[in-house]
Amino acid sequence: MNTPSPEKKRSAPNSASRRRFLVDTARTAGSIVLFSLGVGLYSRQSASTPAQALRPPGALDEDKFLGACVRCGLCVRDCPFDTLDLAKLGDPVTTGTPYFIARDVPCEMCDDIPCVKACPTGALDHSLENIDDARMGLAVLIDEENCLNFQGLRCDVCYRVCPAIDKAITLELESNMRSGKHAVFIPTVHSDHCTGCGKCERACVLEEAAIKILPIQLAKGELGHHYRWGWKEKDKAGSSLVTPDVQHRYNLPQGQRYDYDGKGLIFDENNGSSSETPFDSNPLNTLKRGMEQDQ
Amino acid sequence: MKRLHNPGADAIKTKGWLRANKWLLARRFTQLSILLLFLLGPWFGIWLIKGNLNSSLILNVLPLTDPFVLLQSLISGHIPEATAITGAIIVLVFYMLVGGRVYCSWVCPVNMITDAAHWLRERLGISGASRLSRNTRYWLLGAVLVLALSTGSIAWETVNPVSMVHRGLIFGMGLAWVVIVAVFMFDFLVSRRGWCSHLCPVGAFYSALGTHSLVRVRADARDQCDDCMDCFIVCPEQQVIRPALKGADKGIGPVITSANCTNCGRCIDVCAKDVFHFGNRFNNQSYNNPVHEHTHERNKEHTNHSTGAEVL
Numbered sequence: 001m002n003t004p005s006p007e008k009k010r011s012a013p014n015s016a017s018r019r020r021f022l023v024d025t026a027r028t029a030g031s032i033v034l035f036s037l038g039v040g041l042y043s044r045q046s047a048s049t050p051a052q053a054l055r056p057p058g059a060l061d062e063d064k065f066l067g068a069c070v071r072c073g074l075c076v077r078d079c080p081f082d083t084l085d086l087a088k089l090g091d092p093v094t095t096g097t098p099y100f101i102a103r104d105v106p107c108e109m110c111d112d113i114p115c116v117k118a119c120p121t122g123a124l125d126h127s128l129e130n131i132d133d134a135r136m137g138l139a140v141l142i143d144e145e146n147c148l149n150f151q152g153l154r155c156d157v158c159y160r161v162c163p164a165i166d167k168a169i170t171l172e173l174e175s176n177m178r179s180g181k182h183a184v185f186i187p188t189v190h191s192d193h194c195t196g197c198g199k200c201e202r203a204c205v206l207e208e209a210a211i212k213i214l215p216i217q218l219a220k221g222e223l224g225h226h227y228r229w230g231w232k233e234k235d236k237a238g239s240s241l242v243t244p245d246v247q248h249r250y251n252l253p254q255g256q257r258y259d260y261d262g263k264g265l266i267f268d269e270n271n272g273s274s275s276e277t278p279f280d281s282n283p284l285n286t287l288k289r290g291m292e293q294d295q
Numbered sequence: 296m297k298r299l300h301n302p303g304a305d306a307i308k309t310k311g312w313l314r315a316n317k318w319l320l321a322r323r324f325t326q327l328s329i330l331l332l333f334l335l336g337p338w339f340g341i342w343l344i345k346g347n348l349n350s351s352l353i354l355n356v357l358p359l360t361d362p363f364v365l366l367q368s369l370i371s372g373h374i375p376e377a378t379a380i381t382g383a384i385i386v387l388v389f390y391m392l393v394g395g396r397v398y399c400s401w402v403c404p405v406n407m408i409t410d411a412a413h414w415l416r417e418r419l420g421i422s423g424a425s426r427l428s429r430n431t432r433y434w435l436l437g438a439v440l441v442l443a444l445s446t447g448s449i450a451w452e453t454v455n456p457v458s459m460v461h462r463g464l465i466f467g468m469g470l471a472w473v474v475i476v477a478v479f480m481f482d483f484l485v486s487r488r489g490w491c492s493h494l495c496p497v498g499a500f501y502s503a504l505g506t507h508s509l510v511r512v513r514a515d516a517r518d519q520c521d522d523c524m525d526c527f528i529v530c531p532e533q534q535v536i537r538p539a540l541k542g543a544d545k546g547i548g549p550v551i552t553s554a555n556c557t558n559c560g561r562c563i564d565v566c567a568k569d570v571f572h573f574g575n576r577f578n579n580q581s582y583n584n585p586v587h588e589h590t591h592e593r594n595k596e597h598t599n600h601s602t603g604a605e606v607l
Binding site: 031063067095118 | 349351361372373382443462
């Protein structure tokens with residue numbers, strides 16, 4: 001040690017004990033730093049929760065949740081359906097925190113939300129008063145290749161069990177390209193109503209569910225913050241912001257017109273000629289028709 | 296050298312087995328009762344108390360929260376709901392009165408594990424003091440709080456053996472038995488009284504809580520001491536006894552004032568001369584008077600204290 005000269009004048013045992021004290025302190029401090037690094041890294045590692053593990057309703061964002069949850073398990077105790085589980089050491093979820101796996105036991109969405117009420121710290125946010133506002137995750141129809149409805153079958157189970165049927169999941173009709181003559185009923189999730197309860201994933205009849213609840217940040221995209229939907233901006237402004245609107249004009253056969261308010265193509269029944277076909281026997285007349293009006 | 300005699304043997308001879316193990320039995324009874332109260336729910340569906348030592352609810356009314364875990368939560372940046380704060384204040388006041396480390400010796404489930412490890416260590420004659428400093432736990436306490444601040448989460452709870460064992464027993468063990476084995480092996484083979492008396496930051500926190508606690512062990516009859524060393528051998532925090540027991544000449548009073556004393560009362564049990572007893576922290580003057588005055592004082596305290604024990 002390069003101590004300045006006044007220190008060196010001290011008697012030998014004194015400096016020896018001083019040295020010993022310094023070495024001991026350095027050793028302890030070193031061990032504590034090692035310990036802190038170990039625990040810090042491990043806690044960071046264990047915070048990477050798998051996508052299937054969902055937090056109870058009202059849970060704060062994951063990084064805040066791990067500072068707010070005291071691992072007491074009171075939410076687990078007050079869950080009347082044994083949905084919630086407290087992560088044990090060795091589980092892939094941070095030890096002692098509550099979670100559920102939708103495919104095993106989904107959330108029954110109790111009206112009085114007992115798990116949130118039981119939370120003493122507010123890790124489950126007490127401002128959640130209506131269970132329909134919970135966002136435990138978001139259902140995603142993840143496997144279109146195996147979903148029976150996508151093949152044109154009327155399974156509909158996920159749609160039928162949804163507590164917010166026709167709001168969180170709707171069936172959208174599309175034509176069945178495989179058979180060429182039927183419809184397919186596509187189960188479609190709407191994030192403004194889906195609470196992530198997991199009933200659809202639980203009920204999916206496949207070996208492995210085609211519809212799954214994912215954590216919101218995994219399930220949802222996010223628009224570039226500079227990006228604007230043109231038609232919404234147009235509604236807001238009352239008119240087009242870029243180029244002036246010019247109504248498209250269709251060049252239609254006689255007896256037909258186009259309704260721009262959504263009705264589309266209209267055949268006028270009682271027009272003068274009232275022939276079976278709007279086309280003249282002379283194809284030249286048909287071609288000239290619009291031009292005559294313009295002139 | 297500790298095998299030379301069996302601590303407490305003299306006490307058993309003079310006081311009888313039951314009196315010579317009174318506080319040990321009371322402590323085990325309390326530890327097991329608290330555990331059983333928590334287990335009544337999951338085992339028999341009798342929900343007197345829900346939750347675990349980190350936070351619990353008694354009879355669906357009274358909240359209790361571990362102030363240490365709540366402090367970490369606060370430091371990590373979360374403002375808790377009133378329930379947790381109320382629960383923590385109740386626990387805080389209780390331990391400030393009865394002695395912070397009463398948590399360690401009367402409540403904590405790890406105490407039974409480390410006591411068992413210590414018993415086996417002594418039985419097999421594994422000698423040697425711990426090479427760890429007893430202050431290491433305060434360093435660890437500081438590290439735990441810094442971790443809460445730097446990670447923004449209660450990082451200590453991912454490894455805390457105390458809550459892990461208790462939660463494991465009530466909510467299912469998982470791999471938590473590994474932690475039990477590790478703590479046991481550490482105290483058994485690596486370091487004498489290593490975990491509870493040198494490392495545990497939870498104990499360090501509760502030590503700090505009980506710095507001014509009312510309930511203390513007193514050595515009012517210290518002039519009766521015949522230097523048999525039994526109390527030193529059984530004490531998990533040996534350094535706390537000396538000032539009170541041997542400090543008469545230096546003008547140190549008979550109260551064991553160190554916050555590290557766990558109020559386990561084992562010294563009271565094993566003393567054949569009844570030097571120690573539970574009392575309060577007041578009247579801590581150093582007497583140099585004849586013996587009978589001490590005995591008088593002591594009897595008075597003793598009656599006070601036994602009513603206290605029934606409450607416990």
